Amino acid sequence: MVTRAMPLSALPPPAATRSSSMETTSATPASRQFQVASASDAADRANTLIEITDFDFYYGAKQALFDINLKLDDKRVTAFIGPSGCGKSTLLRCLNRMNDLIDGTRIGRGGIKIRDVDIYQRDVEPIELRKRVGMVFQKSNPFPKSIYENIAYGLRIQGINNKVRLDEVVERSLRGAALWDEVKDRLHESGLGLSGGQQQRLCIARTIAVQPEIILMDEPCSALDPIATAKVEELIHELKKQFTIIIVTHSMQQAARCSDKTAFFYMGKLIEYADTRTIFMNPSNPQTEAYVSGRFG
Ligand SMILES: Nc1ncnc2c1ncn2[C@@H]1O[C@H](COP(=O)(O)OP(=O)(O)OP(=O)(O)O)[C@@H](O)[C@H]1O
Ligand SMILES: [Mg+2]
Numbered sequence: 001m002v003t004r005a006m007p008l009s010a011l012p013p014p015a016a017t018r019s020s021s022m023e024t025t026s027a028t029p030a031s032r033q034f035q036v037a038s039a040s041d042a043a044d045r046a047n048t049l050i051e052i053t054d055f056d057f058y059y060g061a062k063q064a065l066f067d068i069n070l071k072l073d074d075k076r077v078t079a080f081i082g083p084s085g086c087g088k089s090t091l092l093r094c095l096n097r098m099n100d101l102i103d104g105t106r107i108g109r110g111g112i113k114i115r116d117v118d119i120y121q122r123d124v125e126p127i128e129l130r131k132r133v134g135m136v137f138q139k140s141n142p143f144p145k146s147i148y149e150n151i152a153y154g155l156r157i158q159g160i161n162n163k164v165r166l167d168e169v170v171e172r173s174l175r176g177a178a179l180w181d182e183v184k185d186r187l188h189e190s191g192l193g194l195s196g197g198q199q200q201r202l203c204i205a206r207t208i209a210v211q212p213e214i215i216l217m218d219e220p221c222s223a224l225d226p227i228a229t230a231k232v233e234e235l236i237h238e239l240k241k242q243f244t245i246i247i248v249t250h251s252m253q254q255a256a257r258c259s260d261k262t263a264f265f266y267m268g269k270l271i272e273y274a275d276t277r278t279i280f281m282n283p284s285n286p287q288t289e290a291y292v293s294g295r296f297g
Contacts, residue, residue: 027267049072050070050071050113050114050244051072051108051112052068052070052071052110054069054110055107056067056068057108058107063186067269069269073260073261075241075242076261077246077260077261078245078259078260078262079091079246080247080248081234081248081292082271083230083266085267086266087165087265089248091199093216094112095246107120114214131212133215133216136217137214138222140199140202142203144190145191148187149185149207150191150202163255171207173209176239177201177204182198183202195228196228197225200232200233211245212243213243215245222250227282237258240260256280260275266291272287
């Protein structure tokens, strides 16, 4: 039994991108239908990074998620919206197995794949997974260390202590988080001396320093003023060129401004998932319509 960690980035691309040989089937009406289905499925799956299937999740005896089926796109921003307690944070934490750290949690049914790898299989090390799937929390949580050491930390715990390399990563990450110009002259001062908005960007810089593929953001702007919020939103727009982002938000405006697709949850169930425009302009479910128009939640 091999128990080494599985680097998700080293895995082959999704199977669908490798299966064009199936398209040589003869063209009877039935097989043509099959070809059309498999071709569109291939196109669909080529953009899918995360696939959640028939997923039930429990805290002890309490079921928090019911039969979630959701495919999340690579290098896009997906927003999770819905009233308090509907399971947004729970699902987000399932994506990097943060819920493993809570006693009594369990998956009842189904699973989650990232790049076709079941992230709950035994070979996947949660710590390795969390390097690939970083997380930014509602309340910014810089370490009580210098700005520089906040960013260098993730590399230092990987055994990287080379100053030139660390300097490079610190600068690249702070630039990536649109914070470099504001802090370049005080890198060795405490991260806790920054404003709330700067601290949140510092946490984003810390997350991107270890080059994850996916960034999970749980209400990253809820403690920020409109100017700091606008900065983080601009940043999200930039970051999606490089990362896949999932953001939980209670702000309809924020979901509409930042995300490509939106998933609406209610009482632990996924009610509707579509392009953000569709969710806000033309939702198909009356509960989605009521929520996005502010009539409940
Ligand atoms: N650690 C926990 N132990 C037990 N139950 C929990 C725990 N965390 C969340 N829950 C329950 O799971 C359900 C979903 O909670 P979750 O925090 O995922 O909701 P949410 O949509 O993120 O809400 P909010 O918008 O208020 O942050 C709720 O009923 C909540 O009480
Ligand atoms: Mg939450």
